Amino acid sequence: xxxxxxxxxxxxxxxxxxxxxxxxxxxxxxxxxxxxxxxxxxxxxxxxxxxxxxxxxxxxxxxxxxxxxxxxxxxxxxxxxxxxxxxxxxxxxxxxxxxxxxxxxxxxxxxxxxxxxxxxxxxxxxxxxxxxxxxxxxxxxxxxxxxxxxxxxxxxxxxxxxxxxxxxxxxxxxxxxxxxxxxxxxxxxxxxxxxxxxxxxxxxxxxxxxxxxxxxxxxxxxxxxxxxxxxxxxxxxxxxxxxxxxxxxxxxxxxxxxxxxxxxxxxxxxxxxxxxxxxxxxxxxxxxxxxxxxxxxxxxxxxxxxxxxxxxxxxxxxxxxxxxxxxxxxxxxxxxxxxxxxxxxxxxxxxxxxxxxxxxxxxxxxxxxxxxxxxxxxxxxxxxxxxxxxxxxxxxxxxxxxxxxxxxxxxxxxxxxxxxxxxxxxxxxxxxxxxxxxxxxxxxxxxxxxxxxxxxxxxxxx
Amino acid sequence: xxxxxxxxxxxxxxxxxxxxxxxxxxxxxxxxxxxxxxxxxxxxxxxxxxxxxxxxxxxxxxxxxxxxxxxxxxxxxxxxxxxxxxxxxxxxxxxxxxxxxxxxxxxxxxxxxxxxxxxxxxxxxxxxxxxxxxxxxxxxxxxxxxxxxxxxxxxxxxxxxxxxxxxxxxxxxxxxxxxxxxxxxxxxxxxxxxxxxxxxxxxxxxxxxxxxxxxxxxxxxxxxxxxxxxxxxxxxxxxxxxxxxxxxxxxxxxxxxxxxxxxxxxxxxxxxxxxx
Numbered sequence: 110x111x112x113x114x115x116x117x118x119x120x121x122x123x124x125x126x127x128x129x130x131x132x133x134x135x136x137x138x139x140x141x142x143x144x145x146x147x148x149x150x151x152x153x154x155x156x157x158x159x160x161x162x163x164x165x166x167x168x169x170x171x172x173x174x175x176x177x178x179x180x181x182x183x184x185x186x187x188x189x190x191x192x193x194x195x196x197x198x199x200x201x202x203x204x205x206x207x208x209x210x211x212x213x214x215x216x217x218x219x220x221x222x223x224x225x226x227x228x229x230x231x232x233x234x235x236x237x238x239x240x241x242x243x244x245x246x247x248x249x250x251x252x253x254x255x256x257x258x259x260x261x262x263x264x265x266x267x268x269x270x271x272x273x274x275x276x277x278x279x280x281x282x283x284x285x286x287x288x289x290x291x292x293x294x295x296x297x298x299x300x301x302x303x304x305x306x307x308x309x310x311x312x313x314x315x316x317x318x319x320x321x322x323x324x325x326x327x328x329x330x331x332x333x334x335x336x337x338x339x340x341x342x343x344x345x346x347x348x349x350x351x352x353x354x355x356x357x358x359x360x361x362x363x364x365x366x367x368x369x370x371x372x373x374x375x376x377x378x379x380x381x382x383x384x385x386x387x388x389x390x391x392x393x394x395x396x397x398x399x400x401x402x403x404x405x406x407x408x409x410x411x412x413x414x415x416x417x418x419x420x421x422x423x424x425x426x427x428x429x430x431x432x433x434x435x436x437x438x439x440x441x442x443x444x445x446x447x448x449x450x451x452x453x454x455x456x457x458x459x460x461x462x463x464x465x466x467x468x469x470x471x472x473x474x475x476x477x478x479x480x481x482x483x484x485x486x487x488x489x490x491x492x493x494x495x496x497x498x499x500x501x502x503x504x505x506x507x508x509x510x511x512x513x514x515x516x517x518x519x520x521x522x523x524x525x526x527x528x529x530x531x532x533x534x535x536x537x538x539x540x541x542x543x544x545x546x547x548x549x550x551x552x553x554x555x556x557x558x559x560x561x562x563x564x565x566x567x568x569x570x571x
Numbered sequence: 572x573x574x575x576x577x578x579x580x581x582x583x584x585x586x587x588x589x590x591x592x593x594x595x596x597x598x599x600x601x602x603x604x605x606x607x608x609x610x611x612x613x614x615x616x617x618x619x620x621x622x623x624x625x626x627x628x629x630x631x632x633x634x635x636x637x638x639x640x641x642x643x644x645x646x647x648x649x650x651x652x653x654x655x656x657x658x659x660x661x662x663x664x665x666x667x668x669x670x671x672x673x674x675x676x677x678x679x680x681x682x683x684x685x686x687x688x689x690x691x692x693x694x695x696x697x698x699x700x701x702x703x704x705x706x707x708x709x710x711x712x713x714x715x716x717x718x719x720x721x722x723x724x725x726x727x728x729x730x731x732x733x734x735x736x737x738x739x740x741x742x743x744x745x746x747x748x749x750x751x752x753x754x755x756x757x758x759x760x761x762x763x764x765x766x767x768x769x770x771x772x773x774x775x776x777x778x779x780x781x782x783x784x785x786x787x788x789x790x791x792x793x794x795x796x797x798x799x800x801x802x803x804x805x806x807x808x809x810x811x812x813x814x815x816x817x818x819x820x821x822x823x824x825x826x827x828x829x830x831x832x833x834x835x836x837x838x839x840x841x842x843x844x845x846x847x
Contacts, residue, residue: 279657279790280788281608281615281654281655289792317655318655319594319657320657320658320660320789323598323658323659323660323790324595324598324657324658325594345788345790345791347794349794351804356799356823356827358829358830361795364792364793365793365795368787368792368793369787373614373615373787378838379837379838380612381612383614383615384834384835386831504790504791504792505809506790
């Protein structure tokens, strides 16, 4: 039987409806749809997809289990290497990882691996199926700094190996970027909470409201008997452009805008007490996933017009194609080759965004064509809110309070690529704190690597 | 959860709470602050630490009921718990190596000033203090401060206690008398800190102010607390809250403080209607 070249489509909320609600956009596969899609997998002898996965999920094996309708077994297989499948199935950039390597992709559409992973995780969560792991405690304590994707993954792996794992989280809720950054409509928070509950069942303890670097230092953790420390503190420091008017009322960093909405539920004001300015005309500066999230959130808060303002062309945008596609469907207006030069002021509030048109020149050090201003092309966009989403850098709090911890000039913690070991004995680091802003799955991959290295080190000790 | 072990009314609408928070208490230093959340749907608000005891593990906060969150906080009693309480945040005040300091506190700003005065006093620094309030009944911590400073000057706007007038009037007099201070520390309403800084600039007295802008996380993540200092953008939560008063853009800070005024009024009205 010839393989269908097209994947089974996934149902989505209608763009006209979803642009005004925070419910999840994509609705997932049914069991029938999942089995049908799973049957497209060719079960390659040398599966390239697995190599494309930062945590090497045994993809053909779990898909084979789905074909047989044994979803519980599929779940067990995924969980062997991936502790957060419901999350990865939604936010991993599969198109540049596992699915990019799928041989079906050469002639048609690759197997929808992400959607299948999501289906398996959701199905088992709904049915209350858990993979039971027998853990023999070894009595050794490991501290994890930050309850984001890197820290949660390292914690889960170490807990399964028998370690007493304590996670220290600065916010009042664990999850890191999964909770404060990625919006509800892309990643429902109830689901993140359930994944974290799963970790707690492995014996992981999470101490919220502890800011490592302030409430306690890395050295103090080591003195208190933690045999190793893993730093997964993320890249939470927002960048601004340094143009006039950035401190006007109505200008947000994407971090603040999204944290108010996601973590603090400002979209539900006044039931939730955290306020947010609901702009009528909103400009979001930047072209990454965070910019798309901010733009689509602004729309859902009731904005009439939302613009993405990006200085290069759409081809250079770092956002996932799927996110760009969803944003456009919902009516976000893309102003590419446009660079803001000033935010205009009226009584201290944003009145407009002055921009200049750009054209593309020769490629720069990033390999992308360098944008060059077009003389005399300045114009003013009529907006009342500006959200800056041009990236984030690692928080210096830990580096500045940990003597002997080597960091890059731009703040990233320097590690051994194989082990995630830092310059400080017993201290490991991974995720955005090391790489700068990257993806959830890369952070998870680093968490796994560090857990392995920590185990190797500590199992040699008495 | 963070248990309230003592609650005391210091003045109409001004409360003192002693809260069990070992992680905060064991590292707290004068000038630092905490962020709290009263309940699940609550907002995160910053409050400066007014006192602490490392051994017993408590931290004192003093706050004025000015909005919804401080109103809800005031409704909690001894034995109740605050849902979230994180810190210490911000950089500690730099108080070492000073000979003679003038501390100026206005309104509830007297509270965060107190641990700084105490610290200076214990280090043997010569400390003069001016505290001011609207009227006698709103004046806080007078006795506590009197016991840890050399000269205490009190002003009230209406003249009901101490001198009638503003803290800045006394400041000017002291400087005119030729008293040489190597630092002025001012904490209070933005307008007070602005006026004080303008005066001390004329007399060339280095002046530190403590900024208390709107913020969400308090660890450098949101950037909501940005303050322009000497033309540069700084975050009050990680670069401050103390800044050089002669370099702070107070007008911008006052404007930013008003960002959610409409929302705050709206939610307070709603709560009043519901009798909360």
